[in-house]
Amino acid sequence: MINTDGLIIREKSSGEQNRTVTVLTREYGIIRAYVYGAKKIGSRTGSATQLFAFSELGISEKRGSYIIEAAKPKEVFFNLRNDVNKIALAQYFAELCETLAPEKENTEEYLKLILNSLMLLMNEKRDEKLIKSVFELSILSLGGYMPNIVACDTCGKYEDENMFFDTTNGNIFCESCGHFGMKVPMSVISAVRYIVLSDRQKIFNFSLNESSLEILSQLTEKYTLSMLQRKFRTLDFYHLL
Numbered sequence: 001m002i003n004t005d006g007l008i009i010r011e012k013s014s015g016e017q018n019r020t021v022t023v024l025t026r027e028y029g030i031i032r033a034y035v036y037g038a039k040k041i042g043s044r045t046g047s048a049t050q051l052f053a054f055s056e057l058g059i060s061e062k063r064g065s066y067i068i069e070a071a072k073p074k075e076v077f078f079n080l081r082n083d084v085n086k087i088a089l090a091q092y093f094a095e096l097c098e099t100l101a102p103e104k105e106n107t108e109e110y111l112k113l114i115l116n117s118l119m120l121l122m123n124e125k126r127d128e129k130l131i132k133s134v135f136e137l138s139i140l141s142l143g144g145y146m147p148n149i150v151a152c153d154t155c156g157k158y159e160d161e162n163m164f165f166d167t168t169n170g171n172i173f174c175e176s177c178g179h180f181g182m183k184v185p186m187s188v189i190s191a192v193r194y195i196v197l198s199d200r201q202k203i204f205n206f207s208l209n210e211s212s213l214e215i216l217s218q219l220t221e222k223y224t225l226s227m228l229q230r231k232f233r234t235l236d237f238y239h240l241l
């Protein structure tokens with residue numbers, strides 16, 4: 001029996017009463033598990049295994065299959081469900097976790113990142129675009145795709161009025177050396193540095209004016225799609241809204 005905290009990042013009905021879920025756990029990475037009887041009225045595991053429930057879980061393993069035997073909710077993020085934009089963004093975050101978080105390894109940093117992001121989305125304490133950009137850059141960094149953001153990749157210059165961010169390699173270039181990638185103002189490069197290099201407790205604690213935030217948002221999304229070389233159904237849906 002495994003006892004761990006976990007966030008349900010995907011749920012699917014399985015028959016009339018059961019559910020299959022994907023869980024981002026604290027200590028054991030991504031686990032795909034069955035929940036028998038989750039949809040029965042009065043089920044004790046039901047609400048604790050819904051999408052975006054963060055719960056204390058007791059999980060058993062039988063011949064490579066995982067079964068959630070016990071679940072107790074700690075936080076359910078119900079408010080997210082009232083806003084279609086927020087739930088769509090949360091589902092994109094979940095899909096990025098499924099893509100990047102490992103199995104059978106400690107994933108506490110991934111879990112902290114998505115829990116903080118969902119909390120900020122729910123409390124509306126940060127701009128949605130800022131939350132999305134910080135999430136994308138941070139999860140990419142955790143997954144081994146940290147951009148090389150310290151200085152111009154060619155001459156080592158630290159600052160320029162504008163700099164070029166090469167979204168296919170994650171390098172930056174000064175105005176004299178840059179001929180490709182996205183040309184962005186220094187404020188955006190500083191924000192990327194802040195997100196990637198700050199203590200993880202502080203990554204959401206900055207602000208940008210609206211035009212710079214828009215550019216940051218384009219940059220982090222382009223970088224994400226370029227690094228992971230795939231499309232995200234949840235992201236396409238978010239943009240449709």
Ligand SMILES: [Zn+2]
Pocket residue numbers: 152153154155156157173174175176177178
């Ligand atoms: Zn240079």
